[in-house]
Amino acid sequence: MDDACTVNLTVRYLTKKWMLLIILELYKGSAHTRRFSDLRDSLDGITPKVLSERLKELEEEGILTRNVDATAFPVRAEYTLTASGLEIVDVIREIKRWALKWKIENIPCGKQDCKVCVL
Amino acid sequence: MDDACTVNLTVRYLTKKWMLLIILELYKGSAHTRRFSDLRDSLDGITPKVLSERLKELEEEGILTRNVDATAFPVRAEYTLTASGLEIVDVIREIKRWALKWKIENIPCGKQDCKVCVL
DNA sequence: TTGACCGTGCACGCATCATCCATGGTATAC
DNA sequence: GTATACCATGGATGATGCGTGCACGGTCAA
Numbered sequence: 001m002d003d004a005c006t007v008n009l010t011v012r013y014l015t016k017k018w019m020l021l022i023i024l025e026l027y028k029g030s031a032h033t034r035r036f037s038d039l040r041d042s043l044d045g046i047t048p049k050v051l052s053e054r055l056k057e058l059e060e061e062g063i064l065t066r067n068v069d070a071t072a073f074p075v076r077a078e079y080t081l082t083a084s085g086l087e088i089v090d091v092i093r094e095i096k097r098w099a100l101k102w103k104i105e106n107i108p109c110g111k112q113d114c115k116v117c118v119l
Numbered sequence: 120m121d122d123a124c125t126v127n128l129t130v131r132y133l134t135k136k137w138m139l140l141i142i143l144e145l146y147k148g149s150a151h152t153r154r155f156s157d158l159r160d161s162l163d164g165i166t167p168k169v170l171s172e173r174l175k176e177l178e179e180e181g182i183l184t185r186n187v188d189a190t191a192f193p194v195r196a197e198y199t200l201t202a203s204g205l206e207i208v209d210v211i212r213e214i215k216r217w218a219l220k221w222k223i224e225n226i227p228c229g230k231q232d233c234k235v236c237v238l
Numbered sequence: 239t240t241g242a243c244c245g246t247g248c249a250c251g252c253a254t255c256a257t258c259c260a261t262g263g264t265a266t267a268c
Numbered sequence: 269g270t271a272t273a274c275c276a277t278g279g280a281t282g283a284t285g286c287g288t289g290c291a292c293g294g295t296c297a298a
Contacts, residue, residue, distance in 0.1 A: 007238075008140070010218040011211075015134035017286075021127070036245055047287055052246060062221075073296055074244035084221040091217065092130075094210045099129040102181075102203040119126075136255075155276055166256055171277055192265055193275035241298080247291085254285070260278085267272075 013061070018046055018054050020092055023081070026064060027089050028118055032081040039079070055079055063088065093119050132180070137165055137173050139211055142200070145183060146208045147237055151200040158198070174198055182207065212238050 014020065025042050026034050034042075040051055058064045063085035069076040096119050133139065144161050145153050153161075159170055177183045182204035188195040215238050 006218045006222045007215045010214055010222065011139055014214065015136070015139065017134070020130055020134065037243085040245095045287090048245075049247075049288090050286060053286095068245090072244095073294095074242095075294075077245060084217070087217055087220070091210060091213045094213045095129055095133065096126045098203075098206055098210065099125045101206070103125045103129065156274085159276095164256095167276075168257090168278070169255065172255095187276090191275095193263080193273095196276060239298100241296100243296080244294090246293105249290085250288085252285105252287075254283105256283075257281085259280085261276100263275090265272100265274080268270085 022054055023088050024092050026081045033078050036077045141173055142207050143211050145198060145200045152197050155196045
């Protein structure tokens with residue numbers, strides 16, 4: 001295993017805590033866009049600090065773009081999945097497919113990560 | 120996001136450090152089987168302690184089976200992917216496909232995680 | 239004026255992981 | 269027979285990642 005190989009590196013940051021769940025939340029937003037506080041409220045248990053860090057890392061990797069509307073009331077920061085970010089959802093879909101097949105205790109709950117969710 | 124949902128839980132342990140890379144190494148072994156010291160040597164940077172912990176977690180999740188040959192010289196512990204474990208490789212394949220498409224600096228290196236690898 | 243919301247970033251404490259070492263049993267080297 | 273190396277595992281101690289709590293500056297509503 002070569003530390004410089006792209007897939008190895010990709011696994012290392014894509015599997016950082018909250019990464020995939022953040023991408024999934026962005027995917028669920030209209031136009032694949034969500035605001036900071038919206039993400040914070042949707043991802044139960046995430047802290048603003050880590051969310052801020054992760055969004056910055058994802059922007060640096062070209063997985064999302066950050067748009068700040070400074071003219072607005074409280075400043076709005078909006079995050080949108082790029083074309084490459086959209087395709088990471090395929091990875092999450094594969095995880096869901098696996099979980100539904102092998103984790104039979106799964107039940108539909110009407111939320112993002114269940115049988116009836118958008119994936 | 121419901122903490123009890125299977126996909127959510129699945130993401131949380133599948134994205135723990137070393138998890139996917141361990142599964143990939145097992146997949147590469149003949150009969151999808153590898154010994155402890157073999158895994159330790161292949162996964163550059165992993166510590167024996169964490170490897171031992173991860174293998175235990177993966178066994179508890181039914182992703183691999185553990186076979187100990189106590190009659191052998193130094194005791195051999197062999198780990199083999201189960202049917203469900205084999206299908207997790209599809210997730211890794213999806214990550215590789217994404218990386219090859221969007222991370223153009225990737226180069227073939229003849230090792231597991233490059234264009235010419237087994238995935 | 240007061241308070242609430244927004245997105246960030248700091249200081250601090252805990253949980254996870256790395257580093258180093260120890261174990262018991264058996265093979266080979268000398 | 270003594271020494272040394274390998275094997276898989278687990279404990280003790282540091283380093284790093286992440287959670288907790290708090291504060292900021294700016295603008296709105298009450």
